Amino acid sequence: MNELLKCENLTKTYGRITALNNVNLVIPRGKIIGLLGPNGSGKTTLIKILNGLLTPTEGSLTISGFKPGVETKSKVSYLPDSSYLNSWMKVEQIVNMFIDFYPDFRPELAYKMLKNLDIDPTAKLKTLSKGNKEKVCLILVMSRNAELYVLDEPIAGVDPATRDYIISTIINNYNPEASVLLSTHLISDIEQILDEVIFINKGVVELHKTVDEIREENGMSVDELFREVFRW
Amino acid sequence: MSWMLDKTRPICPQICEQICVKIAQGEFKPNERLMSVREVAVVAGVNPNTVQKSFEQLDQKGIIYSVRGSGWYVSADTQTADDEVNELIRSKTNDYFGQMNALGMDNSEIKRYVKEWKPDE
Numbered sequence: 001m002n003e004l005l006k007c008e009n010l011t012k013t014y015g016r017i018t019a020l021n022n023v024n025l026v027i028p029r030g031k032i033i034g035l036l037g038p039n040g041s042g043k044t045t046l047i048k049i050l051n052g053l054l055t056p057t058e059g060s061l062t063i064s065g066f067k068p069g070v071e072t073k074s075k076v077s078y079l080p081d082s083s084y085l086n087s088w089m090k091v092e093q094i095v096n097m098f099i100d101f102y103p104d105f106r107p108e109l110a111y112k113m114l115k116n117l118d119i120d121p122t123a124k125l126k127t128l129s130k131g132n133k134e135k136v137c138l139i140l141v142m143s144r145n146a147e148l149y150v151l152d153e154p155i156a157g158v159d160p161a162t163r164d165y166i167i168s169t170i171i172n173n174y175n176p177e178a179s180v181l182l183s184t185h186l187i188s189d190i191e192q193i194l195d196e197v198i199f200i201n202k203g204v205v206e207l208h209k210t211v212d213e214i215r216e217e218n219g220m221s222v223d224e225l226f227r228e229v230f231r232w
Numbered sequence: 233m234s235w236m237l238d239k240t241r242p243i244c245p246q247i248c249e250q251i252c253v254k255i256a257q258g259e260f261k262p263n264e265r266l267m268s269v270r271e272v273a274v275v276a277g278v279n280p281n282t283v284q285k286s287f288e289q290l291d292q293k294g295i296i297y298s299v300r301g302s303g304w305y306v307s308a309d310t311q312t313a314d315d316e317v318n319e320l321i322r323s324k325t326n327d328y329f330g331q332m333n334a335l336g337m338d339n340s341e342i343k344r345y346v347k348e349w350k351p352d353e
Contacts, residue, residue: 172270
């Protein structure tokens with residue numbers, strides 16, 4: 001089955017506020033997809049529904065045909081927008097925790113990436129800088145052999161050299177059976193590695209196209225188009 | 233040689249162009265194995281599916297060919313790659329002349345200017 005993620009008439013309201021309004025989306029396997037939108041557009045709400053942290057008000061969302069739940073948690077590797085790890089733990093203890101939690105976790109890959117980014121596995125998380133903490137979280141998420149990687153703002157707090165490393169990690173980890181969905185507002189750095197972009201604004205999908213289609217039709221980069229569409 | 237990509241143009245044709253240039257300049261030699269899709273994706277910092285699409289387009293034009301289980305190779309005849317590069321040179325020169333015409337220079341003035349032109353230090 002090529003449809004990895006499917007949203008049908010997905011709506012989420014918080015009281016009188018509509019965070020997602022009748023969203024219809026299909027994400028196939030083997031794609032790297034950017035979920036782009038200004039603050040408060042509904043990106044994180046969509047991601048939270050996908051991970052079973054919120055339930056839809058109306059409509060449905062399925063991953064390989066399953067509603068978010070026990071089955072989908074073994075298929076989805078999720079990087080939240082804020083850290084949930086215990087800061088008193090050592091990096092290697094957290095790696096061991098992931099080994100216990102996820103049968104698809106690849107510790108050798110995690111240790112290789114930690115070494116490449118010069119992070120000491122015996123250091124406690126709380127002694128690391130903000131950027132290094134983010135790197136640890138991303139390494140853990142990318143070290144799983146999942147079907148869908150969902151990265152909420154993965155490159156926000158890291159330096160440009162690390163950003164390049166993260167981008168090459170995503171490319172190197174590319175697998176035709178799996179897809180990567182990453183939300184960001186820092187588009188210019190990552191648009192080259194995306195197959196498709198989804199522009200979301202005020203809970204509505206405004207555009208869902210390939211990067212090359214956008215460049216072809218508009219004669220501008222996705223970043224420039226984003227600035228044009230979301231200008232106020 | 234690095235991969236210079238223009239952010240305002242689709243990526244796929246740019247990958248094709250740069251591979252043609254590398255073949256025409258002899259950096260990639262006839263019947264030599266090309267880098268894998270993933271290697272090109274990593275060094276150029278682009279999506280592997282885009283590189284795959286570029287390779288398939290070059291294959292259709294006969295510029296490269298694939299060997300099952302082994303990868304992509306540069307075709308023995310590099311004429312098509314040379315032609316592609318010549319066409320690029322032609323169209324970029326056309327663009328240049330068009331832009332200079334718009335600045336009020338006629339073609340003979342442009343040619344004289346180019347002949348005497350020296351690059352900035």
